[in-house]
Amino acid sequence: KRRCEMAKVCVPLAKGFEEIEAVSLIDVMRRGGIEVVVAGVNEELVTGANGITIKADTDIKYVVADELDMVVLPGGWDGTHALAENPTVQSLLKEMNEKQKIVGAICAAPFALKTAGVLPEHYTCYPSVEEQIGNLEGYTDKEKVVIDGNVMTSRGPGTAICFGLAIVRKLVGEETYQSLREGLLADYC
Template sequence: MSCVLVPLADGFEEIEAISIIDVLRRADIEVIMGSLSEHLMVNGAHGISVHADRPVKGLSVDELDMIVLPGGWGGTKALAADLNVQNLLKAMDAKGKAIGAICAAPYALEAAGVLKEGYTCYPGIEDELSTAGFVGAEQAVVESANVMTSRGPGSAICFALAIVKKLKGAEASEKLRSGLLADYCASM
């Protein structure tokens, strides 16, 4: 079974995090909700608190098949500043393992030096990034090498389905897309 880490920091974008976690778990992908501290209750940007499964600290890259960062500006800045998350991102990239980021979270990927040319993000965040190759709004999900990025809350389910496709194949993704009535994601 594939294992994906979704690190949660105070200020995370709830729609993105919960949509990704929910869709991946529906696809029978193990998801670890990781907290940046020993305190497991993490507060979202819009007043929704989530109880994480465990701290990120102590996780090994060998335990993971992918790491996916939700956006939210406050959460993103915390992910960019967190040594454990940054080290995991670097180690995942060094091993060619899958990395994902949505909304503002490509900012945290750039902080780790793992953002690739050919990415998308929430409008305006590209102005905060020095990595070339911003794709813009043409695509809801952009994949460059081992890094997958997406636009924001409205593209979260499409992003999660693209992750399912990457980890479990097109058939699993299509079956889940159909069951979720996510017809707008069919052109991915």
């Protein structure tokens, strides 16, 4: 990726997504200079787990892997199951992984990475979701963000800002990451 090009990330939203995670990730990445495309899964107005509705920029069926640097999935059980069961989302995750592009998920959403066959050995997720995933040896609850190859995972709502910052660090660079971290008062990340 040339430094002068803006990184582009897709955040798919399905009904029942975790709002704190989605909004925090979208906000932090945009503050970091990343172009973020919010893609609705089956609907343009997507309602999250806590009744907050977000208007998608596009439909997931129009998202093209070659135009992206990353796809990152917010959690929320209902949203995660919808992402895990949606053939378009699953195909996009597989294609991104095959092209060695970055794939990310937070909270329950690493489950949708597992169903796509792209969850690496080392990961983190919301406590108890690792039981649904099944790879207990590779799971850790000691880190806010785990990076294994081209896959990034994070724990849940409380780690969403740190996850967004880790994505900025990976796609934009250390200087922007440090500046943004200071501006957000996120010295815990």
